[in-house]
Amino acid sequence: MRALLDFLLPPRCRLCGRSTRRQPLPWVCQGCWLAIEYATPPWCAQCGQPLAAPAEAIASPGHRCGACLLTPPPFERARAVGLYRGTLREILHLAKYQGVYGLLAPLAELLQAQFAFHWGDIALDALVPVPLHRQRLRQREFDQALVLARGLARACGIPLWADVLVRQRATVSQVGLNPAQRRQNVRGAFALRHAERCAGAALLLIDDVYTTGATAGECARLLRRAGARWIGVYTVARVA
Numbered sequence: 381m382r383a384l385l386d387f388l389l390p391p392r393c394r395l396c397g398r399s400t401r402r403q404p405l406p407w408v409c410q411g412c413w414l415a416i417e418y419a420t421p422p423w424c425a426q427c428g429q430p431l432a433a434p435a436e437a438i439a440s441p442g443h444r445c446g447a448c449l450l451t452p453p454p455f456e457r458a459r460a461v462g463l464y465r466g467t468l469r470e471i472l473h474l475a476k477y478q479g480v481y482g483l484l485a486p487l488a489e490l491l492q493a494q495f496a497f498h499w500g501d502i503a504l505d506a507l508v509p510v511p512l513h514r515q516r517l518r519q520r521e522f523d524q525a526l527v528l529a530r531g532l533a534r535a536c537g538i539p540l541w542a543d544v545l546v547r548q549r550a551t552v553s554q555v556g557l558n559p560a561q562r563r564q565n566v567r568g569a570f571a572l573r574h575a576e577r578c579a580g581a582a583l584l585l586i587d588d589v590y591t592t593g594a595t596a597g598e599c600a601r602l603l604r605r606a607g608a609r610w611i612g613v614y615t616v617a618r619v620a
Contacts, residue, residue, distance in 0.1 A: 394480070395470050407480050408471060415467040416490075419460050419618065424448055427593060428458045430620050453593055454600040455585070455611040459498040460618035461490045464589055468617050472588055481522055487616050488531030491586075495536055499612065505581040506541040507533050510599055511570070513547040528616065529586035544578065545599055546571050554591065562594035572602045579607035590618040 391400045393409035400409050422431045424445035431445065462468045475483040509529035517523055526542055533540035548571040554562050572578070585599055596613040603611055 394474055394478075395467065405483070405486060407474060407483060412467050413471075413486075416471070417463045417466055417468060419462055419620075423459075426455075426457060427453055428460060428590070428618060430463075453597050454604050455596065455613050457498075458590055458593065458596065458613035458615075458618075459494075460590055460615045461494050462617050464591070464617035464619045472617060476520065476524055476588065479521065481527075484522075484524060484527045485531060487588075488528045488535070490616060491528060491532045491614065492535040495532065495614075498614065499584065502582055502584075502610065502612065504538055504584050504612075506539040506544075506577075506583055508541050508544050508583050508585050508599075508603070510585055510587040510595060511545050511547045513549070513551070513569075525587045528588065532586065532614075538584075541574075541577065541583075544572065544574055545602065546573060554595070559592040559594065562592050563597070566595050566598045570599055570602055572606055575606035578603055580609050581607075582610040582612075583608050584612045584614055587613070587615045588617070590615040592619075 391406035392398065393400050393412055394407045395412045396409060398409045398411065400406050403410055405413065419428070419430065422433065422443070423429060424431060425442045426444050426448040429445045429447070431443070464472070471483060471487070474480040475487065507529045509523070509525040511525065512520070512523045529540055529542070532538075547569055549569045551565050551569050554565060557565060583603055585596055587596065590596060590613060593613075600611045600613070
């Protein structure tokens with residue numbers, strides 16, 4: 381069926397326009413996919429922010445950025461597969477805003493590919509996706525963080541707690557807001573269910589993009605309040 385459709389309606393890359401006939405993905409060509417810019421060290425040991433100094437100029441692998449030293453986030457570690465620019469940004473926009481649901485599975489595979497590198501030293505109890513509000517879910521028709529977390533949970537054999545966090549209040553888009561506005565926008569937007577599960581648990585929040593950490597921080601605060609002993613944040617991309 382795929383071969384017939386390719387013959388009748390030759391697929392083209394939604395990013396560059398090149399043919400994707402006989403390629404793994406009909407929406408993004410291999411050339412564009414391979415152009416994804418991955419996050420590489422050195423980075424802040426806590427929030428994962430790429431550091432400008434070369435690795436040899438950083439004395440400790442536990443080096444933290446100025447923001448984390450000044451105001452430590454409520455999670456132990458945040459990491460991302462790639463940088464939210466160029467090809468990866470366009471791929472995420474295709475998935476989220478143009479409804480190309482089929483891109484979420486290969487994005488989840490990116491999370492899986494680097495999972496052991498980032499989280500192999502932690503015995504995780506569960507993955508917790510950052511939820512969408514039902515209003516946004518009706519518009520988009522899928523919850524990208526849940527889809528990513530489900531794919532990762534299956535691949536890594538880690539329980540998925542999709543019902544622990546809920547978004548109880550709709551928020552305006554975070555795009556264009558400064559860090560303070562982002563924090564205010566998500567304050568009180570989430571609620572916790574089954575809080576008793578979190579006591580003493582090591583949890584990994586899953587989302588698509590880490591920008592300022594406002595959303596992840598709000599979710600982590602709730603989990604910490606419920607007694608989680610360790611919290612990490614794992615995203616497909618982060619703003620550098």
